[in-house]
Amino acid sequence: MKVALIHYWLVNMRGGEKVLKALADLYPGADIYTHVASPELVAKEFPGHRVIETGIARLPRAQKMYQSYLPFMPIALEQLDLSGYDLVISSESGPAKGVIVGPDTHHICYCHTPMRYVWDMYPQYLAETSRFKRLLMPWLIHKLRLWDYSTAQRVDKFIANSHFVRSRIMKYYRRDAAVINPPVDIGQFYISTQPEDYYLMLGQLVGYKRADVAVKAFTESGRKLVVVGEGAELPRLKRMAGPNIQFLGRQPSDAIAGLYSKCRALIFPGVEDFGIVPLEAMASGRPVIAFGKGGALETVVHGKTGLLYQDASPAGLQNAVAEFESMSGIFQPDEIRAHALRFSTEVFKKNISAFIESEMKPDVSSQSTAAAA
Numbered sequence: 001m002k003v004a005l006i007h008y009w010l011v012n013m014r015g016g017e018k019v020l021k022a023l024a025d026l027y028p029g030a031d032i033y034t035h036v037a038s039p040e041l042v043a044k045e046f047p048g049h050r051v052i053e054t055g056i057a058r059l060p061r062a063q064k065m066y067q068s069y070l071p072f073m074p075i076a077l078e079q080l081d082l083s084g085y086d087l088v089i090s091s092e093s094g095p096a097k098g099v100i101v102g103p104d105t106h107h108i109c110y111c112h113t114p115m116r117y118v119w120d121m122y123p124q125y126l127a128e129t130s131r132f133k134r135l136l137m138p139w140l141i142h143k144l145r146l147w148d149y150s151t152a153q154r155v156d157k158f159i160a161n162s163h164f165v166r167s168r169i170m171k172y173y174r175r176d177a178a179v180i181n182p183p184v185d186i187g188q189f190y191i192s193t194q195p196e197d198y199y200l201m202l203g204q205l206v207g208y209k210r211a212d213v214a215v216k217a218f219t220e221s222g223r224k225l226v227v228v229g230e231g232a233e234l235p236r237l238k239r240m241a242g243p244n245i246q247f248l249g250r251q252p253s254d255a256i257a258g259l260y261s262k263c264r265a266l267i268f269p270g271v272e273d274f275g276i277v278p279l280e281a282m283a284s285g286r287p288v289i290a291f292g293k294g295g296a297l298e299t300v301v302h303g304k305t306g307l308l309y310q311d312a313s314p315a316g317l318q319n320a321v322a323e324f325e326s327m328s329g330i331f332q333p334d335e336i337r338a339h340a341l342r343f344s345t346e347v348f349k350k351n352i353s354a355f356i357e358s359e360m361k362p363d364v365s366s367q368s369t370a371a372a373a
Contacts, residue, residue, distance in 0.1 A: 001086045001360070003030040006077075008094035009066050010037040013045060014204075015182055015276045016112050019161075020091050021045055022183045022345055023110075026353060033080055035073055035095075036066040055079065071140050074098050074147045087360065090155070093273075098151035106360060109155040110352075112182070113165050113273040114172045118145050121208060128207055128232075149173060157359055159352070162274040162295045178355060181298075183348035184279045186341055188253060191285035191333045192261035198224040198246075199289075199321070200263035202256065202277055205231030209270040210291070210312070215241050217314035218267075223321065225267065228259060260284035265306070265324060268296060269317055275299060278306070282340040285333025289320050299343070303327075305336045 005027070007020045024030060024046055032049050035056040042051050054076035056062055056069050073095040082088055082101050090097040093112035101107050117125040118141055126137055149172065152158075158177035160166035166177045201214050211233055218225035219242035226246045227237070238247060251259070260266070266281035266288045274295035278288040282299075288306035290296035300306040307327070309320035341347075 002084060003027040003087045003089065004082055004085045005030050005032045006080075006088060006090040006096045006099055007032065007034045008073075008091070008096045010034045010041055010046075010051070011063070011066065012038075013041065015274070016091055016093055017041075017045070018185070018276070019110060019112070019182050019348075022348055023089055023091070023352070024049055026349055031085075033082075033099075035069075035076060036062050038063070052080075070095070071144065074144070074151075087356070089356075095148075097155055098147065100154070107154065107156045108159065108356065108359060109157070110159045110161070110180075111165060111169055111177065112161050114168050115144075115148060116208070117141070118148055119168070119172050124207060159355065162298050164294050164298065165273045168273075180348065180351045180355060181343050182274060182276060183345035184276055184283060184340065184343045186283045186337075186344045189257050189280055189283035190261055191337060192258075194262065195264060195286070196262045198226050198263055199265055199267050200226050200228070200259055200281070200286075201267045201269075202228040202259070203270075205229045205233040205237060207233060209233075211237055211269070212240065213269040213312065213314050213317055214267045215245055217317040217321070218242075218245060220314065221318050221321065226259065226263070228256065256280075257284065260286060265289050265321075267317070267321075268300075269312070270294075272296065279340050279343050282306070282336045285337045287324070287331040287336060289317075289324055291317075301339060303330065305331070305339045 005023055032051045035054045037051050037053055056076050059069055077095055077098045078100055080099055082099055085105050088101050088105055088107045090109045092109050097109045126134060152173035152175055158169055158175050160169055160177040160179050161182045163179055166179050169175055169177045201211060203209050205211050215237050222244055224244050228248050228251050230250050260281050261284040263286055265286060266278060268278050268288055268290035271294035278290060278299050281288055282305050288300050290300050290306060290308055291312055292308035292310050300308055302308045307320055307324050309316055
């Protein structure tokens with residue numbers, strides 16, 4: 001079976017790229033198509049795979065400015081020649097699923113989320129962008145929204161990474177989806193025998209992650225918070241932070257594993273489509289204090305692997321942390337890690353292999369009907 005994997009861009013290793021890597025491991029002969037690829041990342045994470053970039057890669061400064069070329073990505077995708085492939089798997093949270101395949105090619109889309117900046121979070125992105133982009137966005141996003149919906153009809157089967165995303169696929173694309181949670185590399189995380197007195201927040205520092213809520217809450221309470229990550233919000237967060245907030249920027253994977261293992265708990269104040277970071281913390285035996293909406297509802301077990309709270313404000317987070325501290329001895333590291341094992345890379349590969357195998361089986365009933373006709 002000849003397989004092609006489609007991914008929006010390959011410039012760093014986040015949750016979507018980890019899904020792609022697991023798929024690439026399942027199909028070692030698969031070709032990978034993407035708009036822009038980092039040669040270093042490809043050499044390290046996808047050795048042996050042929051990686052083909054779209055025309056976006058030939059545009060000026062594409063390695064840095066790839067997101068600015070979003071309006072051109074639909075056209076670039078539709079120029080790809082995918083004839084001859086038996087199976088195409090698109091990895092979608094930006095333009096990826098809009099490829100055109102032949103009538104005998106099966107197209108499965110693993111959807112991390114319908115594009116947030118096109119659908120429900122469009123007003124927020126519009127408010128936060130520059131004045132120049134704000135003038136162009138209404139027209140461009142309108143066109144992209146129409147394209148995004150129409151290309152959802154090109155997909156044979158959708159897989160959502162969570163039930164939360166499944167509901168968004170139904171809302172915006174009017175398509176149903178199977179649910180297969182993304183992989184978590186459990187093996188690189190470990191339980192520490194000596195946790196330290198700090199809380200941890202980790203992730204890209206952009207508006208919807210709500211790092212500002214955590215920084216405000218911990219500045220007011222005086223508890224120590226360590227923030228790992230980079231992003232547009234970082235300068236603003238530093239201005240509002242007290243001396244008890246420590247910003248470490250981007251950290252290597254071994255340092256992140258150590259930070260997970262020694263924190264009192266992970267703070268997760270945003271609404272995520274799924275959220276691999278909480279599961280990485282749980283794989284380290286550490287509980288998670290998460291806002292009770294979105295993907296966190298599917299990973300955090302209240303009172304066992306963490307605590308879910310309903311007030312999204314800084315005061316609500318402060319109350320949740322105080323409640324957590326009153327529950328001393330309830331959260332057991334071994335039980336928390338055991339829960340995270342249900343989301344391992346091995347489990348993901350097993351589930352998605354079974355799904356694809358089922359989808360690729362010939363439809364005997366339709367073949368019999370055609371033969372009889």
